[in-house]
Amino acid sequence: MNMLSQEEAFARIRLLRSPNVGPVSYRQLLRRFGSAQAALEALPDLAGRGGAAYRPAPEGRIADEVQAVRRAGARYLFHDSADYPPLLAQLGSAPPILTVRGDAALAARPCVAIVGARNCSAAAVKLARQFAGELAEMGFVIASGLARGIDGAAHQAALAGGTIGVIASGIDIVYPPEHADLQEQVASQGLLLAEQPPGTEPLARHFPSRNRIIAGLAAGTLVVEAAPRSGSLITARLAAEAGREVMAIPGSPLDARAQGCNQLIREGAVLVQCAADVAELLSAFDGTPRSTFRDSAPPPAFEVEELADEPADIASLLTIAPVAVDELIRQSGAPAAAVQLALLELELAGSLVRHAGGRVSRAG
Template sequence: MTVLTQEEAFARIRLLRSPNIGPVSYRQLLGRFGTADAALGALPDLAGRGGAPYRPASEARVSAEVTRTRQAGARYLFHDSPEYPPLLAELDSAPPILTLRGDPALAARPCVAIVGARNASAAAVKLARQFAGELAEAGFVVVSGLARGIDGDAHEASLAGGTIGVIASGIDIAYPPEHAALQERVASEGLLLAEQPAGTEPLARHFPSRNRIIAGLATGTLVVEAAPKSGSLITARLAAEAGREVMAIPGSPLDARAQGCNQLIRDGAVLVQSAADVAELLTGFTGAPRSTFREQAAHYAALPDDPDEPPADIAALLTIAPVAVDELIRQSGESAAAVQLALLELELAGRLVRHAGGRVSLAA
């Protein structure tokens, strides 16, 4: 177990809050330089190969964030802490730092994600409550996103047995506003997690990131009701890419809110009709899901030991269309480590976008 000093913990937060540093580049930098403090010191030289000097997040900004986090009654959870959720840690894109309120031990228990439509039908709301309540009684912790509709009802029905809420805002922001009381109950009776810094209002781009955490915490994701192209389907896809079970409740083909679930089932998600079906699928889950919905693995290589190794000329192979990192390694003829270093420098320069499934593209 790594014992962090206050100085190193602060440096880690500052490193992650620096422009163009995401979970993958954060881990690469930490692995390459050993400490966040050393990585911060090396950033200007590393990004300097692209021309412009690099400026990490300011100490004043991070100090203000830490103060807000403490005022909210929350604390930080780092990726190498023994309290970090074990299933979430398996993801290459797992958040290196989370803020939390509540009991982190809940995330070490068997978890199931329940997600669905915000404008859910009365029948779907009833099903969400029934499934969440029965699964909580069966010993599962219910994970969801505290959104309107299915999410909120799943949390309410599972509070007594254990529930985890993952929000797209900072830990001190309640969204939607009408769920402020529910969010407080989740924080006091269950576990509330946030990836965004305290004080951050929820933006559209934060929700897919939130969804990957929901999917990563659970051995399986159940979609109760969802329209095509909804956020719930993003969560299901991310669960499949993580090698987790994907389940859906079928609905009437005449109801647009059921089309997403029906499509999931057609594409390989497991059809479930009761909480017992879900429990049977997830009890003793060994990492070999029955669902075949868009499963895809992503692998990132380690950075080279030599800090002076020249980066591969990867930018010429990239377009705005996402491509797998493995394909870049094959086409460039470079080592995996050299390709990863080149991608890291492009990301620091704001020229690279990382996508689910280990794919990358040039920023538009």
């Protein structure tokens, strides 16, 4: 693309922030009028057909936004920029403007999205770390949503190799609060993306929009653990709609948190058991996915689990797969003594099985 003038860049931001202008109408207006400046001048004339709400966003508000982006150490990335994520650009609903911190060139490398439950089992967290770390070593960039649980584990394991975090808030907002350090690491060592204007708090309606970006960045989406109604399954559905691979790790039918993955596999997602399975599938990806998963049902009501602040209890971290007590302490964030007391209570209640090597599991 030709280098945008400051006036046209400002006009593009203002156009997108105008009432009733979304990604699709933004592109239509640019095509019709040739520039954002011309489109803004035409908006009042469109009011008769589009309603009184068709009016440009106030210049002062956009000037304040630009300053906020600069204060956050971020920059704007426009849809026709050379370093706009190439796979994301293929989506008709791709964000026309992103705010970014970090190395935008990461998005041009082979990418896999890893998503899953927030209130996940410790065994699933271990799997997420293993898959993300090994795939990063193979040269894949790991994209996820910086949420608790699976997302956070995937980002942490992939920091050295390259990771992209997509947040549902403004670029200057940290959520969840305990991921402040991780979000800063992703921004400084990898790439942090936001669609919402700076200062925007994470609201329920923003998470599905974030999920479409995660799915759009990658050739394939891997779901590690997910309940039947969860944001991770929305990401899988959006990946399928975009013509990308959908992969899932199977789990025990006795664990509700595995039901979402098992359901995906039953409906055509590719079952994967190791990072090599993912690498083989995506290395051969030519735009025609091997997975036959196509979710024709309406999307489920989004459960806003991302906005819950209470930590998961010890019992919720257990599955029938044995896991080290040290892993439970690390995942729960609780003192070791508190974890041991909780495990003792579960054992006395007949809900815990102890295994060799200091590992424990939920009683089947």
